[in-house]
Amino acid sequence: xxxxxxxxxxxxxxxxxxxxxxxxxxxxxxxxxxxxxxxxxxxxxxxxxxxxxxxxxxxxxxxxxxxxxxxxxxxxxxxxxxxxxxxxxxxxxxxxxxxxxxxxxxxxxxxxxxxxxxxxxxxxxxxxxxxxxxxxxxxxxxxxxxxxxxxxxxxxxxxxxxxxxxxxxxxxxxxxxxxxxxxxxxxxxxxxxxxxxxxxxxxxxxxxxxxxxxxxxxxxxxxxxxxxxxxxxxxxxxxxxxxxxxxxxxxxxxxxxxxxxxxxxxxxxxxxxxxxxxxxxxxxxxxxxxxxxxxxxxxxxxxxxxxxxxxxxxxxxxxxxxxxxxxxxxxxxxxxxxxxxxxxxxxxxxxxxxxxxxxxxxxxxxxxxxxxxxxxxxxxxx
Amino acid sequence: xxxxxxxxxxxxxxxxxxxxxxxxxxxxxxxxxxxxxxxxxxxxxxxxxxxxxxxxxxxxxxxxxxxxxxxxxxxxxxxxxxxxxxxxxxxxxxxxxxxxxxxxxxxxxxxxxxxxxxxxxxxxxxxxxxxxxxxxxxxxxxxxxxxxxxxxxxxxxxxxxxxxxxxxxxxxxxxxxxxxxxxxxxxxxxxxxxxxxxxxxxxxxxxxxxxxxxxxxxxxxxxxxxxxxxxxxxxxxxxxxxxxxxxxxxxxxxxxxxxxxxxxxxxxxxxxxxxxxxxxxxxxxxxxxxxxxxxxxxxx
Numbered sequence: 001x002x003x004x005x006x007x008x009x010x011x012x013x014x015x016x017x018x019x020x021x022x023x024x025x026x027x028x029x030x031x032x033x034x035x036x037x038x039x040x041x042x043x044x045x046x047x048x049x050x051x052x053x054x055x056x057x058x059x060x061x062x063x064x065x066x067x068x069x070x071x072x073x074x075x076x077x078x079x080x081x082x083x084x085x086x087x088x089x090x091x092x093x094x095x096x097x098x099x100x101x102x103x104x105x106x107x108x109x110x111x112x113x114x115x116x117x118x119x120x121x122x123x124x125x126x127x128x129x130x131x132x133x134x135x136x137x138x139x140x141x142x143x144x145x146x147x148x149x150x151x152x153x154x155x156x157x158x159x160x161x162x163x164x165x166x167x168x169x170x171x172x173x174x175x176x177x178x179x180x181x182x183x184x185x186x187x188x189x190x191x192x193x194x195x196x197x198x199x200x201x202x203x204x205x206x207x208x209x210x211x212x213x214x215x216x217x218x219x220x221x222x223x224x225x226x227x228x229x230x231x232x233x234x235x236x237x238x239x240x241x242x243x244x245x246x247x248x249x250x251x252x253x254x255x256x257x258x259x260x261x262x263x264x265x266x267x268x269x270x271x272x273x274x275x276x277x278x279x280x281x282x283x284x285x286x287x288x289x290x291x292x293x294x295x296x297x298x299x300x301x302x303x304x305x306x307x308x309x310x311x312x313x314x315x316x317x318x319x320x321x322x323x324x325x326x327x328x329x330x331x332x333x334x335x336x337x338x339x340x341x342x343x344x345x346x347x348x349x350x351x352x353x354x355x356x357x358x359x360x361x362x363x364x365x366x367x368x369x370x371x372x373x374x375x376x377x378x379x380x381x382x
Numbered sequence: 383x384x385x386x387x388x389x390x391x392x393x394x395x396x397x398x399x400x401x402x403x404x405x406x407x408x409x410x411x412x413x414x415x416x417x418x419x420x421x422x423x424x425x426x427x428x429x430x431x432x433x434x435x436x437x438x439x440x441x442x443x444x445x446x447x448x449x450x451x452x453x454x455x456x457x458x459x460x461x462x463x464x465x466x467x468x469x470x471x472x473x474x475x476x477x478x479x480x481x482x483x484x485x486x487x488x489x490x491x492x493x494x495x496x497x498x499x500x501x502x503x504x505x506x507x508x509x510x511x512x513x514x515x516x517x518x519x520x521x522x523x524x525x526x527x528x529x530x531x532x533x534x535x536x537x538x539x540x541x542x543x544x545x546x547x548x549x550x551x552x553x554x555x556x557x558x559x560x561x562x563x564x565x566x567x568x569x570x571x572x573x574x575x576x577x578x579x580x581x582x583x584x585x586x587x588x589x590x591x592x593x594x595x596x597x598x599x600x601x602x603x604x605x606x607x608x609x610x611x612x613x614x615x616x617x618x619x620x621x622x623x624x625x626x627x628x629x630x631x632x633x634x635x636x637x638x639x640x641x642x643x644x645x646x647x648x649x650x651x652x653x654x655x656x657x658x659x660x661x662x663x664x665x666x667x668x669x670x671x672x673x674x675x676x677x678x679x680x681x682x
Contacts, residue, residue, distance in 0.1 A: 210650055217399050221389060221644075224385065224647060252528055253528075273508070
């Protein structure tokens with residue numbers, strides 16, 4: 001009976017899987033501890049305005065489970081799946097987490113939003129549930145060390161700033177850096193990290209730290225200020241319209257200052273607008289994995305099952321489920337200590353590359369690369 | 383000292399940009415006491431027209447100077463026809479209505495034009511070709527002030543002089559002043575008030591289009607939204623200098639440009655707008671009519 005409901009669960013539509021999954025969980029809970037099948041909880045924004053970020057994770061989990069179960073499952077049993085919606089709201093996420101934990105779920109793929117994830121983690125921690133998010137980028141989640149059961153397959157917000165600063169100091173040998181941002185959450189957040197990292201290193205100093213007003217007609221004053229600060233490099237946090245105005249302003253004033261920015265600038269519009277002035281500009285961007293055969297295979301699976309291109313964080317979720325199931329298989333149980341240990345020691349081939357996790361729970365092998373504009377295109381700098 | 387001069391010149395350029403747009407605001411306000419919020423959009427449409435014409439001409443292989451002249455002319459004519467049409471469609475029917483109605487109509491027009499360009503063109507930023515010539519003799523000073531910046535400052539001065547001449551010394555100017563003073567009385571003494579108002583909009587829109595071409599060419603990019611921020615700043619400049627006064631608009635633009643430039647240079651660009659608007663508040667507290675504005679008693 002249990003087996004039957006399981007095979008129905010996998011690959012079926014979300015609603016069906018949810019009901020069947022919950023039914024299966026209840027049956028299992030009644031059956032006691034012997035030969036407990038693994039249940040994967042999938043939590044995140046499955047409805048509401050941010051559903052487009054959460055639904056692809058459910059699809060990724062379904063596809064991976066279908067494949068794994070076709071090969072005989074994990075620990076000799078088929079893996080089941082149960083989904084819980086948190087609508088991306090922290091106050092709902094605590095309920096979601098409580099529900100999953102009380103149902104006896106030991107591994108969770110989720111949550112999607114950083115705020116909701118943070119709210120839920122305390123509950124998962126207390127119940128020894130291993131959590132893996134495909135999309136929560138808030139640095140604190142891993143770096144605070146408060147959540148040893150938490151992992152993620154996406155690079156955290158500060159990873160770009162880290163890469164920019166390391167590149168500026170180690171690769172380019174710059175020592176006087178001006179950090180400029182656009183006062184927005186994203187740009188300022190990155191700039192603050194960049195400033196902090198530069199200050200922590202002994203080899204460079206921040207000679208200028210300022211925010212500019214987005215959309216201003218020109219940035220000649222800030223360009224003069226950069227020139228006066230004698231900076232040999234500018235690290236800019238923000239988007240391409242402001243970046244192109246600043247870069248064009250600097251180049252027109254005959255300043256050769258190195259310009260390093262983020263994935264808000266690693267956009268072809270930047271090159272289109274700044275044209276010859278864009279040459280030589282550095283920008284970080286997500287590592288290109290679209291040529292990875294596993295990436296192509298996952299995309300094809302999604303196409304066949306749902307008849308559409310995968311949505312946001314699909315590959316991160318796909319890789320996450322693979323990593324979780326692999327860790328359970330290697331650990332030989334769903335005991336959280338064994339599973340977290342296996343996550344940290346085992347490497348898995350996934351659509352986003354070969355990954356493992358560091359002590360804090362951030363994925364190794366996932367992240368950003370540095371690109372440079374050369375002959376009118378962004379080229380990855382090795 | 384060199385830093386001071388650089389900031390001064392940077393502020394001068396920025397101020398000229400504000401002033402070029404503010405001239406249109408202030409003229410329209412001077413004649414019919416309407417804050418034409420769609421003025422920023424006319425500036426944007428002028429820039430878009432120039433971009434389209436310049437792209438076509440470049441494909442056809444015209445030389446640089448003829449592209450600049452033809453593109454600017456097309457932009458001026460096209461923007462002026464927009465200004466004329468907007469007045470006829472959105473403001474003229476409301477001339478007898480309370481002033482607030484026309485103001486809301488102006489805001490509606492602004493939103494309509496923005497979205498029209500967004501749908502008809504694109505929401506992306508587009509590169510704008512550098513139409514202005516590079517002067518060889520200015521090359522050694524390019525790190526202080528580029529040719530484009532010199533052209534913008536000179537054009538602003540020229541446009542201001544031409545408008546002052548038009549208003550002070552021509553028949554049309556006399557009719558404008560008469561209309562501004564008392565529309566009904568002007569009508570009774572034989573001034574074709576409708577034509578005068580139409581002309582005001584045409585001239586205001588033409589200056590906005592000139593501004594659009596020069597500024598877009600200097601900055602190197604445009605999108606449908608550039609008119610909004612430039613319009614707000616130019617409006618501030620016009621109020622600062624005394625709305626309704628042509629030299630006041632230029633002076634207001636300069637003061638705003640310098641304030642922003644020096645605030646960024648010596649304090650922090652984080653507070654650029656804070657300084658600009660603190661100055662506006664201070665000036666309006668001590669001179670409510672603006673720096674060069676005339677205090678008019680409220681008409682009853």
